[in-house]
Amino acid sequence: MKKLLVTGSSGLIGSEICLYFAERGWAIYGIDNNQRSIFFGSQGDTRWNQKRLENLVKGFVHYEIDIRDRHTILDLFESLRPNVIVHTAAQPSHDLAAKIPFDDFDINAVGTLNLLEATRQYAPEAPFVHMSTNKVYGDAPNEIPLIESETRWDYADPAYEWGIGESFRIDNSKHSIFGASKVASDIMAQEYGRYFGLQTCCLRAGCLTGPNHAGVELHGFLSYLIKCNLENRIYKIFGYKGKQVRDNIHSYDVAAFIEQFIKSPRRAEVYNLGGGKNNTCSILEAFELVTSLTNKKMGYEYTDNNREGDHICYYSDLRKIQQHYPDWGISIPLKEIFSEIVSAWKTRLHKS
Numbered sequence: 004m005k006k007l008l009v010t011g012s013s014g015l016i017g018s019e020i021c022l023y024f025a026e027r028g029w030a031i032y033g034i035d036n037n038q039r040s041i042f043f044g045s046q047g048d049t050r051w052n053q054k055r056l057e058n059l060v061k062g063f064v065h066y067e068i069d070i071r072d073r074h075t076i077l078d079l080f081e082s083l084r085p086n087v088i089v090h091t092a093a094q095p096s097h098d099l100a101a102k103i104p105f106d107d108f109d110i111n112a113v114g115t116l117n118l119l120e121a122t123r124q125y126a127p128e129a130p131f132v133h134m135s136t137n138k139v140y141g142d143a144p145n146e147i148p149l150i151e152s153e154t155r156w157d158y159a160d161p162a163y164e165w166g167i168g169e170s171f172r173i174d175n176s177k178h179s180i181f182g183a184s185k186v187a188s189d190i191m192a193q194e195y196g197r198y199f200g201l202q203t204c205c206l207r208a209g210c211l212t213g214p215n216h217a218g219v220e221l222h223g224f225l226s227y228l229i230k231c232n233l234e235n236r237i238y239k240i241f242g243y244k245g246k247q248v249r250d251n252i253h254s255y256d257v258a259a260f261i262e263q264f265i266k267s268p269r270r271a272e273v274y275n276l277g278g279g280k281n282n283t284c285s286i287l288e289a290f291e292l293v294t295s296l297t298n299k300k301m302g303y304e305y306t307d308n309n310r311e312g313d314h315i316c317y318y319s320d321l322r323k324i325q326q327h328y329p330d331w332g333i334s335i336p337l338k339e340i341f342s343e344i345v346s347a348w349k350t351r352l353h354k355s
Contacts (some may be wrong), residue, residue, distance in 0.1 A: 004028065004029065004030045005028075005029050005030065005086040005087070006029070006030045006032060006083060006084070006085045006086050006087075007020075007021075007024050007029045007030065007031055007032065007085065007086065007087050007089065008032045008033075008034070008083065008085035008087070008088050008089070009021055009031065009032070009033050009034070009088075009089045009091065010033075010034045010035070010070055010088075010089070010090045010091055010092035010118065011034070011035055011090075011091035011092030011093065011134075012031075012033025012034060012035045012053070012056065012065070012091075013033070013035040013037065013039075013049035013050070013052045013053040013056070014035070014039065014049060014052070014091055014092070015211060015212070015213055015215055015216040015223075015254050016091045016134060016211055016254050016257055016258075017033065017035065017089070017091040017092070018052050018055070018056055018215055018254075019213060019215065019254035019255060019257065019258050020089050020091070020257070020258045020261060021033055021056055021060055021063065022056070022059060022060065022258075023255070023258035023259070023262070024258070024262070025059075025060040025061070025063070027262075030062060030064075031056075031060050031062070031063050031064070032063075032064045032066065032083060032085065033053075033056065033063065033064070033065050033066065034066045034068050034070065034079075034092065035049065035053060035065070035066075035067075035092070036067050036068060036069050037049055037050055037053070038069070038092075038094075038110070042094065042095075042096060042099055043096075043099075043219045046219045047219050052215060053065060055215075066079065069114075070092050070110065070114035070115075070117060070118060071109050071110060071113060071114050071117070072117075073117045076117045076118060076121050077117075077120075077121050077124065077125075079121070080121035080122065080124065080125040080126060081121075081124075081125050084125055084126055085126050085129055086126070086129055087129050087130050087131075087132075087265055088118065088122055088126065088129055088130070088131045088132070089132045089134075089261060090115060090118055090131065090132065090133045090134060091134045092110070092114065093110060093111050093134070093185070094106060094107045094110045094111055094181065094184070095181070096181060097138070097179040097180075097181045097182070097310055097311065097312065097313070098310065099181075100179060100180040100181035100184065101179070101180050101311070104180050107180055107181060107184050108180075108184045108187070110184075111181070111184035111185055111187070111188050112184045112185075112187035112188050112191070114188075115133065115187075115188035115191060115192065116188075116191055118131075119131065119191060119192060119195045119201070119203075122195075122201060123195060123199050123201060127199075127200075127201065128202075129202070130202040130203075130204070130264065130265050130268040131192065131195070131201055131202065131203045131204070132203075132204050132206065132261050132264060132265075133188065133189070133192040133203065133204065133205050133206065134206055134208060134211075135185055135188065135189040135192070135205040135206055135207045135208065135273075136182070136185045136189075136207060136208055137167070137207050137208060137209055137275065137277070137314070137317055137319070138178060138179065138181060138182035138185055138312065139173050139178070139182060139185055139186045139189050139207055140167065140171050140172070140173055140176065140207075141173065141176025141177050141178040141179075141182055141312055142176050142177045142178075142312045142313070142314065143171065143172055143173075143175070143176035144167055144171070144314050144315075144316065144317050145314060145315050147159075147160055147163055147316075148160050149315060149316055151246065152246075154246060154285055154287045154288050154291075155246045155248050155283075155284075155285035155287070155288060155316075156243070156246050156247065156248055156285070156315050156316040157248065157316060158316060163320075164280075165279070165280055165320045165321070165322060166250070166275070166277075166279065166280055166317075166318040166319050166320035166321070167275060167317060167318070167319060167320055168275065168320040168322070168323065169207070169273050169274065169275055169320075169323055173186060176312075177311065177312045178312050179310075179311050179312035182312055189205045189207070189273075192204075192205050192271075193205060193271045193273065194271070195271075196270040196271025196272070197270070197271045200270060201270065202268035202269065202270055203270065203271055203272070204264050204268070204269065204272045204273075204274065205272070205273045205274070206257070206260075206261075206274055206276040207273065207274065207275045207276065207319075208252070208257070208276050208277060209249060209250040209251070209252060209275075209276070209277025209278060209317065209318065209319050210224065210225060210249040210250065210251045210252070210277065210278070211252060211254060211257060212225045212226060212251050212252070212253065212254070212340060212344065213253050213254035213255065213340070213343065213344070214343040214344050214346065214347030215254070215347065216254075216344070218230060220239070224249070224286075225251055225289065225340075225341075225344065226344055226348075228286070228289055228290075228293065229293050229341070229344045229345055229348055230348050230352075231301075231302070232290075232293045232294070232297055232299050232301050233297060233299065233345070233348050233349065233352060234352065235299070235302065236302065237302045237303060237304055238290075238301065238302065238303040238304075239303065239304055239305075239306065240286055240303055240304070240305045240306070241306055241308060241309050241310050241313070242306065242307055242308055242309025242310070242313070243309055243313075243315050244287075244305075245285065245286040245287045245290075245303075245305065246285045246286070246287060247285060247286060247309075247313070247314065247315055247316065248283050248284070248285045248315075248316040248317065248318065249283065249284065249285075249314075249317060249318070250277040250278035250279055250280070250282050250283045250317070250318035250319050251277070251278045251282050251283070251284065251337060251340055252276065252277050252278040252282065252333065253278075253334075253335035253339075253340050253343075255334070255335060256333055256334055256335055257276065259331060259334070260274075260276060260324070260328065260331050263328040263330060263331045264328070267328070269327070272327075274323060274324040274327075275319040275320060275321070275323070275324070276319060276321075276324065277318060277319030277321070278318070278319070278333060278337065279318060279319055279320075279321040279333055280318055281333065281336070281337075282318075282333060282336065282337045282340070283318045283337075284337060289341075290303070292337075292338065292341050293341060293345065296341055296342060296345050297345060321333075
């Protein structure tokens with residue numbers, strides 16, 4: 004039986020990947036030390052998701068390991084010899100990174116290096132999928148001329164009709180401290196492919212979402228927005244008139260792409276992985292959509308101070324990824340994503 008090792012296995016993407024591949028007969032091993040509860044407090048705790056995996060995945064093995072612990076990571080890889088590594092663990096918040104820059108870099112950059120080197124030493128034939136971020140482009144996308152409509156911003160330049168492609172520059176822009184640490188991990192994953200010949204892939208993700216996201220104010224905007232609506236809490240908009248646009252991709256579609264990459268891996272590859280143009284919404288549009296599902300008016304307050312390095316408009320150009328992997332595509336549309344998250348939060352809040 005093939006062994007899949009997933010870091011951040013109790014998170015949104017990590018848990019989806021565990022379930023997806025377990026259903027396809029893989030042996031699943033997860034690394035997660037619930038660091039999210041330290042970052043975000045009880046609201047970010049993911050133990051419930053770990054227990055869910057233990058209940059749903061036969062033979063699931065959980066490792067309570069910090070990816071910064073180099074010797075323990077090396078020892079695990081030496082004994083386990085995984086067939087595939089999917090690295091989703093991270094410090095994910097822009098705002099928090101500025102307060103904990105050492106922790107942010109040690110987790111995002113050094114932790115990734117630990118995993119790559121362990122792969123090189125003990126699993127050199129294993130595909131290594133790294134969940135990167137569109138924040139590697141910094142705020143450079145904000146230089147693209149925009150059109151303002153009643154509810155959103157969009158690109159005025161026809162060169163970006165389908166969104167941001169992988170050739171977009173990453174230099175000479177403000178990334179946030181989080182974005183900079185993710186650039187380091189992204190480039191290192193590529194380099195282990197080019198220099199050492201590992202089968203590495205960096206997925207520069209847009210807004211990753213789904214029903215199992217423990218969204219909080221500092222990370223996971225769609226899940227958190229819906230939770231605020233259901234709990235009659237005030238949602239805070241940070242700048243850009245609430246018209247900032249994101250593309251949203253369901254965690255299932257992320258797992259489905261990873262399956263395609265594993266079947267036909269490449270070296271040092273980079274893909275912008277998001278919902279694409281058809282799965283975009285602004286914050287104002289998200290308010291309207293969630294209200295249509297819950298019949299609850301969205302309460303919010305606005306500040307002109309946007310987050311450092313935040314995008315005004317960003318959506319992923321999926322043409323390269325679909326050219327390389329034509330059997331993959333977005334299968335879950337935006338309204339269905341909203342509906343699933345609403346249903347999941349209702350269940351969780353009722354239990355609590």
